[in-house]
Every structure is written in structure tokens, then in C-alpha cells.
Amino acid sequence: MTDDNQQATNLLRPHAEQLHAAELEALARTDTGARPPNWRLSPSAVVTYLVGGTAGDGTVITPKYIGPRRIMEVAVATLATDRALLLLGVPGTAKTWVSEHLSAAISGTSTLLVQGTAGTPEEAIRYGWNYARLIAEGPSREALVASPIMTAMAEGKIARLEELTRIPSDVQDALITVLSEKTLPVPELGIEVQAAKGFSLIATANDRDRGVNELSSALRRRFNTVVLPLPATADDEVRIVTQRVESLGRALELPEVPSAADEIRRVVTVFRELRAGVTEDGRNKVKQPSGTLSTAEAISVITHGIAMSAHFGDGVLRPSDVAAGIQGAVVKDPGSDTVIWTEYLEGIVRERKDWSDFYRAARRGLN
Template identity: 75%
Template sequence: MSVSAEPMSAPVREQEPSEALRPHAEDAFAEELAVLAAQDDRPRPARWKLSPWAVATYLLGGTLPDGTVITPKYVGPRRIVEVAVTTLATDRALLLLGVPGTAKTWVSEHLAAAVSGDSTLLVQGTAGTPEEAIRYGWNYAQLLAHGPSRDALVPSPVMRAMAEGMTARVEELTRIPADVQDTLITILSEKTLPIPELGQEVQAVRGFNLIATANDRDRGVNDLSSALRRRFNTVVLPLPESVEAEVDIVSRRVDQLGRSLDLPSAPDGVDEIRRVVTVFRELRDGVTSDGRTKLKSPSGTLSTAEAISVVTSGLALAAHFGDGVLRAGDVAAGILGAVVRDPASDKVVWQEYLEAVVRERDGWTDFYRACREVSA
């Protein structure tokens, strides 16, 4: 017996999107999505809000025929985005794989927002994620009072996405226990979720698909089984290719975060952003940008996401305890915290880098002094 794909009620939002500290993508970029939908005359897969071309344009940015500028949400190779979008238009699920800070969650959210108009059908993977988070749970008051029934069943985000023909998201898939991960195998291969307690099943309707993210450096709790991995098309998100590309990513994201926090504009501190990015890239790569000096790398990942966090915190310091302009002293403590994760080994790495590279670099005297002050 199959369960009809009746729409299930969306989660209640208790505040207006404009009041949210971190609005969902479909709320933060509602105007861009609306303009794209209005001008999008290309074929759309079933239940998609936009065509694949418009989804890629939304992520990568561009100028529409009427002159409307779509801001980039992801800065990286176009082909990666095109492959990801095309995967979602097939019956294959999408796995976004990469080291920490390569915008996997960010891309996942914006893909779901552009395809389904709703990025909230989310399962957050942890070591304690239960099977019910992917399949369904029960309202135990209803269950005890009336026994198993549809009224007592609590659908998971994945179950709702199947019934409504939408895009579900599973974050940090490799952190979920292996037996819970494998719950997805039947869903992705048969497009069916059995409910044996009721003798029923939920069959996915057209438009359903799933985006998962996984970290390929810190492998989390459990690697994916070969059976599950075969159900995904894997797209690897790379680190930014150049300093300028990473500076652009950090500047854009910090500017977005800064507006929501009433912080100064990020371009006022672009020189400090470039320094933060340079330090992170050199320590991450184990060599200076000119290729002349080999470096030891710390235990942390020093990702683009961490650079964004360091700069945002620095802007907050500049706004509340400075003159509003991002300076070396505002980012020094954040860099130290990002680099020195292991007090024993990482501190040595940082001190050697300061003395051998930063101290000798032209125009970095203020940065060196600020870092020395917080490292003392």
C-alpha cells in the first residue's frame, strides 16, 4: 500500500526572515530568486522553481537580460556547479565532498533554495544521529493512546522531501553511524521509504532528490559503505586556486555577515583580509607564496571558513573598540586561535613562521608586532 504524496506542513517560523540573525538562503536572496524565475524561459524539471541554467546562474552570478545583477554565491570552477546541478536533475543523489571550509554546506543550502525554494529539509549528521532522523519517528502520546497510525507518525525531513518532490539535505554524512547511513540505500535506490508498522510506504514523487556533504580530511566517525557511495554522484569542491580568489570569497562573505551584524564594510580592511588569507594559505600549503621557504603546517585546517570567522571577529573588534577600520591588531588574536590548536606543536610552528617569514616581510611590521603581542 502506498501513501499518497500529500504536502506535509512546513516547520513554523516564529520570526520574520528580516529579523533572523542568519536568514535561510531562500529568504536572504528572495529578490534574486524571484527575478530569475520571472525571466527564466528554459525547461524546468518537475517541481523545480528554476531551470538548471538559472540555478547555475544563481550560484555563480551573472547579469540578466534586463540588467539585473545576480551576486555570486560560490566562487569556483563553473563546471563543478554545472555537474552538481545536472546531477540533481537526474535520479542520482549528490555528494559534495571536500576539506573543511570549501563551502559544502553553503553550496548545498543554495542549491536546495534555488531548486525547491526551501533549504530547511535538513538532517544534521552527528555521532548520535538516530535512524528516525532519516526515516520517521512517532508522537508517543498518540502512539500510546491510539496505536500506530498516520496521525502518530512524525515524518523526517527526508520523508517530507520524498512526499512533496523537494530537495532534502544531509550534512556531515560521514559522522552518522554506519547502520543509520545505510537507511538511505533503499531511499536512494528504490525511491521508497517503507513504514512496516502501518503496512505502507512513501514513494518519492518527481522532483525529489538528496544532497549530502562529507569531509574528506577528517573522515568523521564512519566512512561511507561502497553500497551507499554508489548511490551518489560525487562532486569534489576544491580550495580556492589563488590568493585573489580566496580574498574575494572572504570579502564577499564577510560583507554579507557584516551587514547582518551592523559592522563596517569589509573593503575598508581588504589589506588585512589579504594578510589573513596569505598566512592561512602559506601555513596550509607548507610553503611561502614565492615558493622559496618551506614551512611546517599546524594541526588545524586553516580553511576559508575559518578565515571568514577571523575577519568577522576582527571587524567586530574594530567597530566596538576601535575606529571602525580593520587593522592588524584586530585580526591577530583570531589568527593565533585558528593556528594554535595544539598548544605544544602548533605554538612552535607559529613562532617559527612569525620569526622566519612575517618578521622579514616588507610592509608587515605592524602585523608582526600585533601577532607577537598576542603570542607572548
């Protein structure tokens, strides 16, 4: 095991380029496609890294995104042009996950990141100052502190901006010059940083945040928007949850438990039905709770259930291990959501064959 691999195994959450270094190396070594300037891989190899496949030397490439290949092709093609990429979708549709892996495959690093919040300042997008040096020496290159976006421009890499619509509108507007002119002026020094070939920006935004800080039409025009949908089928969602739970379990060094397939499918079924407002067979309508019930939350519920089973149970993932986690995901508003959850248990879950253990465990959680 190399020093880099050993270091990655000791981290709680390695970056994509650390966790999948062997796959990226195999793809780079055997990639015969044309590579845009400063790209580590060709666009086709980047898509293979995202959706899975086989490298030229036979190395198996695990899928990072389970969904339509065409969506990833559109996203990668956007980054090969001069337009920025906006990944849009409801919570839990893997926007951040895709952003990280795209950056890792294209630039070799996913760490040039700005996390958007209501308090994100303009300096996080443009640049700041080392105030001790600024006071002592005045404005200088040495006193300037580059933002991740400025660094990406100078080095011809991909920058990431999470939760764009949570950033105040006046701060968002700092991106317009960066994305249109591909330059970032520093008037205090009378210089500008021009973007090197290979630079682009991947931003993510939440469908449910519309109206928080909506993008101006001028800024939206600078992006090509790709909408990431919820998993199309229950089988797709089960596959996503299973893969991510296994990965998280290894990272957290949770004790192994026997196959969790039955409980994963049960959690996915509950989430999909409450999310859609109708049972999987289409026969019964159900009320929708206030929460999003995303795939990411399903992953969290199962991972928590495995921890419960391993540390406080008999080592087998059972309905009682996941019932409390599901209730916590569903009941965000104790008033209305508790009623919806109770009606779902009594009207749907109670009548299902082989769901009696889950029904009793869930009912205990309401008492």
C-alpha cells in the same frame, strides 16, 4: 519593503531563499529554459544563481560560489537525474553553503535538513512517532512524524544531509532503500512513501573524516560525488572572504569600518602559506599546523577583527585587531602549533616589508 523582506532583515541568519528572494524571483520570472519536474528554475538558471550573472530583466545575480563553473554544472546535472549528490571536500570549502543554495534554487526551500552527528538516530532519516498519540491511539498516520527526507520525498523536493560520514554506519544504511528504490516503507502502517518527481538528496562529507564512519560501497554507489576544492588562487580566496564578511557584517549590524582589503589579503596569505607549507613566492618552506585553516576560518577572523576595531579600537581595521584571531585559528594544539606559529613569525613575517605592525601584534599574543 515586503513583510517577508522585513522578517528576513530581523533574522540573525536568514535562509538562502529568504535572503536572495528577489534574485530567485527575477530568475524564475524570466527563465525560459526547460525545468525538470517540480523544479523552480531550469538547470542553467540554477547555475546562474550559484555563480552569478544577470537575469532576463537585468537583475544582477550575485555569485554564491566562487570557483569553476563546471563544478556547479556537474552538481546541478546530477540533481536533474535519479542520483543523489555528495559534496566532498576539506572543511571550509563551502559544502554546506552550496548545498543550501542548490536546495533554495531548485525547491524554494533549504530547510529540509538532517544534521549528521555521532548521535543521529535512524528516525532522523526515516520517521518517528508522536509517542503520546502512539500510546493513546496506536500506530496511525496522525501519530507518524515524518523526517525531512520523508517530507522531501512526498513533496518532490531536495533534502539535505550534513556531515554524512559522522553518522553511524547502521543509520547511514537507512538511505540505501530511499536512494535506490525511491521509497520509504512504513511497515507499522503497511504503507510506503514513494518519492515524487523532483526529489533528491544532497549530502556533504568532510575529506578529513575518512575512517570515522566510511560509506559502504553500496551507499557510495547511490551518490555522484563532486569534490569542492579550496580556492585556486589568493585573489579568489580574497574575493570570497570579502564578499562573506560584508554579508555577515550587514546581518550582524556591525558598524562600518574603512576598507579592510589589506588585512583580508594578509589573513588569506598567512592561511594559504601555512596550509600549503610554502610561501606564496615558493621560496621558503614552512611547517604546517594541525588545523585546517579554511576559508571559513579566515572569514571568522576578519569578522571578529571588525568587531574588535569597531567596539574596542579606532574604527579602522588594523593588524592588532586580527592578530589574536589568526593565532587562535593556527594554534589548535598548544604544544606543536605554538612552535610552528613562532617559527613562521620569526622566519617569514618578521622579514616582510609593511608587516612590522602585524609581527609586533602577533608576538605580543605569544607573550
